[in-house]
Amino acid sequence: MADVEIKKLTKSFGTVEVIPEMDLVIPDGSFTVLVGPSGCGKSTLLRMIAGLELQTSGDLSIGGVDVRGRDPSDRGIAMVFQSYALYPHMTVRENISFALRLAKADPAEIEARVQNAADILQLTPLLDRRPKQLSGGQRQRVAIGRAIVRNPEVFLFDEPLSNLDAALRVQMRVEIMELHERLKTTMVYVTHDQVEAMTMADRIVVLNEGRIEQVGSPLELYDTPQTAFVAGFIGSPKMNFVRGDIPERLGGDLLGVRPEHMTLGEGDTGWTARIHLLEQLGSDTFAHVDSEVGPLIVRCHREVAELVGRDLRVAAKPGMLHLFKDGRRTDAPETL
Amino acid sequence: MKNPANKGLMTLILPTFLTLVAITVLPILITFGISLFYIKLTSAAGPVFIGLENYFELFTDDRFLNSLVVTVELIFIPVALQIVIGLLLAMILKEKLPGMGWMRIAFLLPAVIPPAVSGLVWKLFIVPGAGGLTYGASLFGMDLSLDLLSMPSSALAVVVATSVWVGTPFVALLMLSALESIGEEQYEAARIDGANWFQRHWYISVPEMLPVIVTVTVFRILEALAIFPIIFVLTGGGPAGSTEPINYYAYVNGFEYLRVDYAATIIFFFFVAMMGATAPFLINIARREGREARS
Numbered sequence: 001m002a003d004v005e006i007k008k009l010t011k012s013f014g015t016v017e018v019i020p021e022m023d024l025v026i027p028d029g030s031f032t033v034l035v036g037p038s039g040c041g042k043s044t045l046l047r048m049i050a051g052l053e054l055q056t057s058g059d060l061s062i063g064g065v066d067v068r069g070r071d072p073s074d075r076g077i078a079m080v081f082q083s084y085a086l087y088p089h090m091t092v093r094e095n096i097s098f099a100l101r102l103a104k105a106d107p108a109e110i111e112a113r114v115q116n117a118a119d120i121l122q123l124t125p126l127l128d129r130r131p132k133q134l135s136g137g138q139r140q141r142v143a144i145g146r147a148i149v150r151n152p153e154v155f156l157f158d159e160p161l162s163n164l165d166a167a168l169r170v171q172m173r174v175e176i177m178e179l180h181e182r183l184k185t186t187m188v189y190v191t192h193d194q195v196e197a198m199t200m201a202d203r204i205v206v207l208n209e210g211r212i213e214q215v216g217s218p219l220e221l222y223d224t225p226q227t228a229f230v231a232g233f234i235g236s237p238k239m240n241f242v243r244g245d246i247p248e249r250l251g252g253d254l255l256g257v258r259p260e261h262m263t264l265g266e267g268d269t270g271w272t273a274r275i276h277l278l279e280q281l282g283s284d285t286f287a288h289v290d291s292e293v294g295p296l297i298v299r300c301h302r303e304v305a306e307l308v309g310r311d312l313r314v315a316a317k318p319g320m321l322h323l324f325k326d327g328r329r330t331d332a333p334e335t336l
Numbered sequence: 337m338k339n340p341a342n343k344g345l346m347t348l349i350l351p352t353f354l355t356l357v358a359i360t361v362l363p364i365l366i367t368f369g370i371s372l373f374y375i376k377l378t379s380a381a382g383p384v385f386i387g388l389e390n391y392f393e394l395f396t397d398d399r400f401l402n403s404l405v406v407t408v409e410l411i412f413i414p415v416a417l418q419i420v421i422g423l424l425l426a427m428i429l430k431e432k433l434p435g436m437g438w439m440r441i442a443f444l445l446p447a448v449i450p451p452a453v454s455g456l457v458w459k460l461f462i463v464p465g466a467g468g469l470t471y472g473a474s475l476f477g478m479d480l481s482l483d484l485l486s487m488p489s490s491a492l493a494v495v496v497a498t499s500v501w502v503g504t505p506f507v508a509l510l511m512l513s514a515l516e517s518i519g520e521e522q523y524e525a526a527r528i529d530g531a532n533w534f535q536r537h538w539y540i541s542v543p544e545m546l547p548v549i550v551t552v553t554v555f556r557i558l559e560a561l562a563i564f565p566i567i568f569v570l571t572g573g574g575p576a577g578s579t580e581p582i583n584y585y586a587y588v589n590g591f592e593y594l595r596v597d598y599a600a601t602i603i604f605f606f607f608v609a610m611m612g613a614t615a616p617f618l619i620n621i622a623r624r625e626g627r628e629a630r631s
């Protein structure tokens with residue numbers, strides 16, 4: 001068990017600065033998700049923690065120990081890769097026990113630890129197979145097993161579920177969360193999928209172009225995004241944004257309202273609008289409307305199907321406005 | 337396997353097939369035919385059929401038996417060295433060190449120099465008293481002006497060294513491309529698992545490259561038989577037959593002693609022996625390629 005402390009950390013590849021300067025504490029025992037768009041430096045940050053990439057400057061400590069110059073195997077971490085990175089010519093058992101065998105651990109001890117990991121991950125019947133003979137989900141479980149046997153203080157995951165299909169992704173998501181419940185070890189999890197971030201994390205770190213936009217619990221980020229970037233990144237469908245006169249009258253330059261915080265109907269308050277597309281998900285219906293302030297998405301009941309083609313009004317619910325100025329959050333009024 | 341869709345494909349394969357027969361199968365059969373006759377090029381009398389008599393002579397011919405030993409020394413030892421050194425070089429070249437791009441180009445040079453030229457380069461290098469070797473040794477304060485080609489053991493060593501020098505870079509490049517097709521994340525996972533540089537290659541690279549290593553070895557052996565020009569230029573088979581492999585001995589019989597029939601006997605025997613030695617690997621390779629072509 002250990003926390004990860006990052007101080008004034010920077011990283012450049014040649015002349016390209018990928019991470020300008022970063023301070024971050026990943027608390028002991030937390031499930032911290034690093035999320036951000038492709039190329040924002042999530043993997044680079046994770047790989048620096050792992051020691052696969054060296055920091056250009058700054059300090060990095062794991063469990064209070066400065067790990068600069070330490071080998072990846074000597075940092076108390078274990079990593080699970082997107083591509084699984086299993087050793088193809090070794091059986092599942094050999095894959096899982098590789099680190100222990102290299103460390104010349106006692107054979108009985110190796111066997112016990114492999115059994116334990118295999119039990120947790122339901123891999124026991126597969127121990128003598130090779131990676132080629134496994135499904136994607138099974139391979140990822142082996143990769144996790146390989147991490148578990150090392151008893152790491154910090155687990156690092158780099159988009160471990162990206163190669164799986166949607167159903168399996170949901171299942172593995174739950175398995176990883178259960179693993180965290182069970183082991184209570186610090187986990188750092190990289191993804192570009194904000195749904196994964198929201199469902200799994202107890203803390204989310206939103207990264208953009210190598211900078212931290214915001215750190216907080218999933219609901220903090222959802223309810224009070226501190227920057228326009230976070231507002232647009234967290235939530236699906238995306239927050240609606242309105243520019244121009246309306247936010248400027250309120251003292252900002254960007255007004256945001258989430259789809260579920262808008263109403264659509266035949267009243268006479270709000271912006272004029274017409275439905276041009278309906279997304280029926282069964283549980284929810286998302287109406288894509290053309291309004292006088294631009295295109296908006298509104299979450300409604302399925303009955304809005306009857307309103308297609310009519311002249312409607314769309315309005316924001318009171319107290320649900322997000323106002324931004326120069327990309328940062330400012331106070332918004334209760335209503336428009 | 338009878339696949340109706342394959343009907344008519346025979347006409348497409350036929351030209352290749354016939355060409356192969358004409359340039360490989362026919363000469364071998366003719367060679368075998370010649371080996372069954374007594375032929376004296378310098379006399380007016382025609383060939384006389386003598387059956388397998390030449391083959392009986394072969395196994396009582398000390399010089400032939402010596403050439404068998406030399407063949408192993410000159411072909412199998414250099415190939416083994418080429419594979420081991422080539423593999424190591426590939427592992428080193430894979431490291432992203434400065435200047436590696438140029439190194440790779442420099443590496444190709446020995447592979448594109450004609451073998452006869454390589455032989456000459458080495459001959460000049462070891463010219464007693466004047467070559468680069470003497471000079472190099474003098475830099476370390478040693479006096480090395482022996483004629484390395486005049487003594488059996490050192491002459492063999494020179495030929496082996498030359499052959500390794502010529503063949504290794506190409507092996508290294510083949511190994512390097514195989515090495516670079518292995519996913520980088522496996523090595524990173526192994527680093528996290530605590531494997532050092534050597535262990536990473538031993539547990540990941542070598543097992544994964546095994547098919548490539550076998551293929552390259554077989555083809556290097558076949559190609560190493562082309563050591564002929566190196567020997568022709570460097571030692572002429574001497575001293576005392578110490579660098580005379582089978583094919584060189586066949587050349588000597590055919591073109592110096594004008595014993596064409598005996599040369600044909602040696603060559604045919606050699607062909608059969610080589611096919612016997614490499615057939616399992618070649619069949620294995622062909623099977624795998626067939627499987628890959630189908631999937």
Ligand SMILES: Nc1ncnc2c1ncn2[C@@H]1O[C@H](COP(=O)(O)OP(=O)(O)OP(=O)(O)O)[C@@H](O)[C@H]1O
Binds near residue numbers: 044
């Ligand atoms: N070895 C490298 N050499 C040069 N540039 C690199 C290297 N590795 C990463 N980069 C650059 O650093 C930036 C961040 O890369 P990184 O892989 O950390 O992004 P990411 O957030 O993980 O993206 P993704 O979601 O696509 O995996 C990118 O612009 C990338 O081009």
Ligand SMILES: [Mg+2]
Binds near residue numbers: 042043044158
């Ligand atoms: Mg990445």
